Amino acid sequence: MTLGMLVDGKWVTDWTERDEQGKFNRMPTHFRNWITADGSSGFKAEANRYHLYVSLGCPWAHRTAIMWKLKGLEDIISLSIVDPVISEDGWKFTQNPGCIPDIVNGDFYLRDTYTRANPNYTGRVTVPVLWDKQTATIVNNESRQIIRMFDTQFADSNTDANFYPTELQQEIDKTIDAIYQPINNGVYRSGFANTQAAYEEAVTELFQALDYWENVLAAQRYLCGNQITEADWCMFTTLLRFDLAYYGLFKCNLRRIVDYPNLWNYLKDLYQQPKVKDVCNADHIKKLYYQGLPQLNPTQIVPVGPEIDFDASHNRDRIFTESKQMAQV
Ligand SMILES: N[C@@H](CCC(=O)N[C@@H](CS)C(=O)NCC(=O)O)C(=O)O
Structure with a gap:
């Protein structure tokens, strides 16, 4: 089995992230919008607006799940946990132990979340994904930026923990x-x-x-x-x-x-x-x-x-x- 990716909104499996010397070169993620406390970016930090898709196996997504917990965002941002095993068709939602299905869009594959955001999307279908329920799009899918937003923009969360002093x-x-x-x-x-x-x-x-x-x-x-x-x-x-x-x-x-x-x-x-x-x-x-x-x-x-x-x-x-x-x- 090879991992798949979307090209122009279509699922393909014949691609590689290795260069001619056999080195692994990670493809960059694409969605880079920012949630801000004052809403100036168009994505205001507010309760019940956003949804986080993670895999608890994945180290990148796991960072965002930890920050979500530590910043007390459980009641503010909803969560889905994909099946731990990635399939031929990419990440999927199941009822297996420790998983939480897609309660927002009701999709079976995470790739459908990506094509909802952009029907012609080209790129890998990776976790984490931060979804905006209001505008029905992906806000951001880069873990380092998602943890920064959780840490610094949701000021009214019920904790004063600050990991970016x-x-x-x-x-x-x-x-x-x-x-x-x-x-x-x-x-x-x-x-x-x-x-x-x-x-x-x-x-x-x-x-x-x-x-x-x-x-x-x-x-x-x-x-x-x-x-x-x-x-x-x-x-x-x-x-x-x-x-x-x-x-x-x-x-x-x-x-x-x-x-x-x-x-x-x-x-x-x-x-x-x-x-x-x-x-x-x-x-x-x-x-x-x-x-x-x-x-x-x-x-x-x-x-x-x-x-x-x-x-x-x-x-x-x-x-x-x-x-x-x-x-x-
Ligand atoms: N740069 C991204 C990397 C995310 C990433 O590569 N996630 C992996 C899981 S560990 C993934 O979803 N891979 C699926 C694929 O490439 O098809 C981040 O830090 O969020």
Whole structure:
């Protein structure tokens, strides 16, 4: 099976994102409208207007589901969760455990949502998708922008959590940029490489970057200092999948996350933040990768392991609370 895409509104399967050297080049997403608090963009941040489509297996969509939870948007923005296994016809809606059908448009395939927004749409049919019920169109389908909108534009949500504080904004943007190519996309560049050289290049960059952040996390609790920011949620969804899927299926196997003391404790620290595990689903993650990519796993058998206890205690609060107290003495 090959993944499909829409070309001029028609579904095709004979396409590739590999270049002539066998490197994976991710296609850019297309919908880039912005929701704003004052409505000046034409998309005002208001209750019951927007709908979020996610896969809980997908690291990009997972970021948006986490931000939706953490910003208290459950009663403001409605949600659909696609079937974890992508089909010949792309993402579909089912009643399987942990899934929520398309309660807005009643579609069976996510590609229908894209052609509702643009009947001549050309591009991949990806999650996440942020849908506007009022104008019946896709607002945005780029995870990094969706989390920013959720974080900064929905001021009347019932939480004062802020993951993009003014004094750290430059640092946060720089960090999200820095981890994207070697880590977030790096696991895909390793797993989807078509040549030995392309794979080795990606995997080397990936582990150099993980080693780098392992050192950073020895001196501070989170990527941009001692408070959780958007950059941490961008890192989190890749780390959560690492030992479950990327280590085996994508051959990212120089080290596991559990072998890195700081990254492993950092991962548990984020996982154990209130409400986060409500939208973490290891079953959807494993099914997405092991059943949805038969070119990498022809039998589609989902491994039973590894056994990982994301709820095990971590040392991050102790280390960094103690060091803060020492600094104050
Ligand atoms: N740049 C996008 C990437 C989204 C993306 O690639 N999602 C994958 C799932 S992990 C997808 O929907 N793939 C389906 C396909 O390519 O057909 C973002 O960050 O939102």
